[in-house]
Amino acid sequence: YKRSHHSVGIIGAPFSKGQPRDGVEKGPDLIRAAGLVEKLKAQGCAVKDYGNLTFEEVANDEPVGRVKRPRAVGSANKRLSAAVHAVKSDGHTCVMLGGDHSLAIGSILGHAASKAELSVVWVDAHADINTPLTSPTGNIHGQPMSYLIHELQSKIPVLPNFSWIKPCVSAKDIVYIGLRDVDPEEHYILKSLGIKAFSMSEVDRLGIAKVMEQTGDYIFSKVKKPIHLSYDIDALDPSITPATGTPVVGGLTYREGIYITETICQTGLLSAVDLVEVNPKRGRTEDEISSTVSAAVDLIQGCFGKLREGNHSSDYKMPVP
Numbered sequence: 337y338k339r340s341h342h343s344v345g346i347i348g349a350p351f352s353k354g355q356p357r358d359g360v361e362k363g364p365d366l367i368r369a370a371g372l373v374e375k376l377k378a379q380g381c382a383v384k385d386y387g388n389l390t391f392e393e394v395a396n397d398e399p400v401g402r403v404k405r406p407r408a409v410g411s412a413n414k415r416l417s418a419a420v421h422a423v424k425s426d427g428h429t430c431v432m433l434g435g436d437h438s439l440a441i442g443s444i445l446g447h448a449a450s451k452a453e454l455s456v457v458w459v460d461a462h463a464d465i466n467t468p469l470t471s472p473t474g475n476i477h478g479q480p481m482s483y484l485i486h487e488l489q490s491k492i493p494v495l496p497n498f499s500w501i502k503p504c505v506s507a508k509d510i511v512y513i514g515l516r517d518v519d520p521e522e523h524y525i526l527k528s529l530g531i532k533a534f535s536m537s538e539v540d541r542l543g544i545a546k547v548m549e550q551t552g553d554y555i556f557s558k559v560k561k562p563i564h565l566s567y568d569i570d571a572l573d574p575s576i577t578p579a580t581g582t583p584v585v586g587g588l589t590y591r592e593g594i595y596i597t598e599t600i601c602q603t604g605l606l607s608a609v610d611l612v613e614v615n616p617k618r619g620r621t622e623d624e625i626s627s628t629v630s631a632a633v634d635l636i637q638g639c640f641g642k643l644r645e646g647n648h649s650s651d652y653k654m655p656v657p
């Protein structure tokens with residue numbers, strides 16, 4: 337019976353400018369208030385909370401083409417990438433609490449700066465792979481992957497505060513799970529780059545166990561790279577996690593969502609996690625907000641060894657009379 341020891345570094349990224357809805361910047365503190373640090377410590381993790389980043393205000397952040405708030409998003413992600421790199425340099429598995437999914441730009445770049453090559457597991461109703469020129473909304477939380485993938489760089493225009501961004505992930509090292517709301521242009525990109533994707537159709541057809549088995553085979557089929565798990569809370573069904581900016585029916589069950597984190601943990605390769613798009617202002621009741629936040633906490637606990645069968649510490653000794 338092996339109990340692995342997890343060392344966790346938490347970064348709060350209260351940022352919302354990758355999308356238009358207020359409230360998602362409240363995610364980090366809500367997740368902490370639900371007891372994330374205490375719960376990780378109770379399950380045997382060493383935890384260091386690095387606090388919340390503060391992001392510079394950017395005035396007159398006018399759109400460039402369709403792209404909205406590029407200067408604020410570029411600046412925030414540059415700061416986040418430095419923070420994630422520092423957490424990795426301290427030897428922790430990094431947990432980045434969002435904030436919207438544009439933050440994956442900084443999180444993955446900061447991670448890549450400390451680990452040569454990464455595998456990215458993107459759990460999301462959406463592919464978030466629109467380029468600045470294909471995006472139907474201009475919201476950068478629908479575009480983060482396009483800035484990170486080597487094979488897309490000829491399709492990315494110059495944007496203010498984005499010049500520091502260099503692609504760091506190959507299409508072959510990406511796996512999507514949970515897709516069910518993919519734009520036509522994104523679908524073209526996924527197909528033309530041959531990116532591995534388990535949409536909700538595959539989840540239905542194969543079942544989550546086979547999806548995770550095939551994900552493991554695919555990630556391991558080449559060399560074993562550290563895993564960056566970017567988890568958008570909207571991957572789960574809105575019946576579980578309604579308090580989010582872009583809910584889409586027909587999502588992952590709570591059990592499927594947790595199973596993903598349990599199996600990723602068991603690879604022993606998890607090196608960074610994003611938990612993004614929790615937005616309390618999108619919950620109609622307190623119950624909707626708390627259901628969303630507690631699912632987020634449970635998912636992160638699953639990343640660091642919590643099992644539904646139960647856990648006990650390796651030095652536990654039963655009491656004797």
Ligand SMILES: N[C@@H](CSCCS(N)(=O)=O)C(=O)O
Nearest residue numbers: 437462466473475477478582
């Ligand atoms: N595909 C749409 C919606 S993307 C939703 C972004 S997220 N991060 O998954 O909530 C777009 O590009 O704006």
Ligand SMILES: [Mn+2]
Nearest residue numbers: 461462568570
């Ligand atoms: Mn999403």
Ligand SMILES: [Mn+2]
Nearest residue numbers: 437460464568
């Ligand atoms: Mn997303």
Ligand SMILES: [Mn+2]
Nearest residue numbers: 340342601604
């Ligand atoms: Mn582990």
